[in-house]
Amino acid sequence: MDDPAAHMARAVELAALGLGTTSPNPVVGCVVLDARGEVAGEGFHAYAGGPHAEVVALRAAGERARGGTAYVTLEPCDHTGSTGPCTKALLAAGVARVVYAVPDPNPVAAGGGERLRAHGVEVAHGLLEEEAERVNAAWLTSVRLGRPYVTWKFAATLDGRSAAADGTSKWITSPEAREDVHRLRAGADAIIAGIGTVLADDPLLTARPAKQSARPAERSARPAERSARAAERGAVRGEPLRVVVDSRARTPQGARVLDGAAPTLVAIADSTETGLAADLVRLPYGPDGLDLRALLTELRRRGVVSAFLEGGPTLAGSFVRQGLVDRVVAYVAPALLGSGRAALGQAGVSTIAGIHSFVFEEVSLIGPDLRLVARPGTPKEK
Structure with a gap:
């Protein structure tokens, strides 16, 4: 019928x-x-x-x-x-x-x-x-706005801390949550991090999902579809572009993000002089730091449709403040710290009237942790 x-x-x-x-x-x-x-x-x-x-x-x-x-x-x-x-x-x-x-x-x-x-x-x-x-x-956003669709991911404790008072942050969330992050990374065209994260953690910023992992939609698909989907993904998908937001070009030449395992773009201020051997893009620099809209425009020019933001609280705050976050994926561990670094830095809110409102799209358990997925919106949409 x-x-x-x-x-x-x-x-x-x-x-x-x-x-x-x-x-x-x-x-x-x-x-x-x-x-x-x-x-x-x-x-x-x-x-x-x-x-x-x-x-x-x-x-x-x-x-x-x-x-x-x-x-x-x-x-x-x-x-x-x-x-x-x-x-x-x-x-x-x-x-x-x-x-x-x-x-x-x-x-x-x-x-x-x-x-x-x-x-x-x-x-x-x-x-x-x-x-x-x-x-x-993601695709609709890239066509309509001329910039990639940005997902901001963070992991935090129940009291919203992404690191302890001494700066340690490994591992707040479970192996299951971390595997889920790699799955999401693998589905993005670019992974963005700030220089603070590069200097503190020396991350690879690559996508390393387990071979047996599958999206919810794949798990609900028919076996033939899953097999075809897995084969096509392995055959045509390369590593996402790694993007470092680094206005003063402080990225060490020996940083793992420059190891050649995946393409890397370092965004620096247009006035910065550097001998850094890397693919550089020079961007305008203002009171809010590097021009993030110009960065996203450049990424779109390079074919990036979706970007996965993994920067620390300062960079995340800049993206949120400028209205450049299209989705938030939060992993919340059943733990408390009481002090330490907050997950989000200054986001341009000085009074409750200026709050950045989001609408939940998904609430689920990933191992022992809670995964929350939200998009910009208002409570009236619920």
Whole structure:
């Protein structure tokens, strides 16, 4: 039976299987029904340069797609890039109706809905738009705002401390939480840290997820989808770009972040003189430090769609203060310190009226720790 909401929900679930390997392309899921309203094919965009979700689903449906309906999370593209237009594939398959959740904001690819209508296909959009927007938030943010989608991650005790009074911070959270962080890192295009973190911890800033780890969406997927997803991830995904925010170029030449295990970009002030042998980007420097918007614009120019912020409290405060955090992932350990470094530094709030409001999207246990996922919003959205 044709249950529109259920079919689009399945398309959203399929789209999530592409998270982490499609950049700089969007994640997209598609479900194709035959003329009787029965599922004939499913597909998702698995990796950049690979077939789009509609093409995968149409191949699975074969002749059963003729006279049927396609449910797609993003408006079918109407341009030729590394692959042909999805509108052409839908028309060739004889699909009679297309329902998509989110209009394509990319002017290069937009217009698919109108193209299909012009050829007699019934088109509707807006079904489960919020859910489809959420799963594709990184790509949509990068297109609409011209900058990467920024996730700020931190780990803290129940009283909000990220380090003890003597500066020690290993390990506040459990091995399970740390493994989850590496999984999230692996899904980002860039990992950002400040010079304070580099000098204090000498981190690698690489993604080292366990091979058996899987996203919730992968765990709920069918076995064949999980196998294909794992193979594609291993085949096409490299290490995220490591980014060090270092206005005065204090990064030691022997720092592990410059070890060549992954590409590294060091952001310095445009007036800083340095002999540091690294890929440098010079940015304007003002009262708030390096121009973080200029940094994000440069990262987007380099193809970064999603960035994972792991800087200390000072850098995190600057990002929050400037409204550049799109998601917060907090790992809270069941422990208390009573003193020590707070997880967040100055965020531009001097009175409760200026509070930065967020809405929880997820609350879950990771080992013994609590993981909280939130996005900017207001309590009215709850």
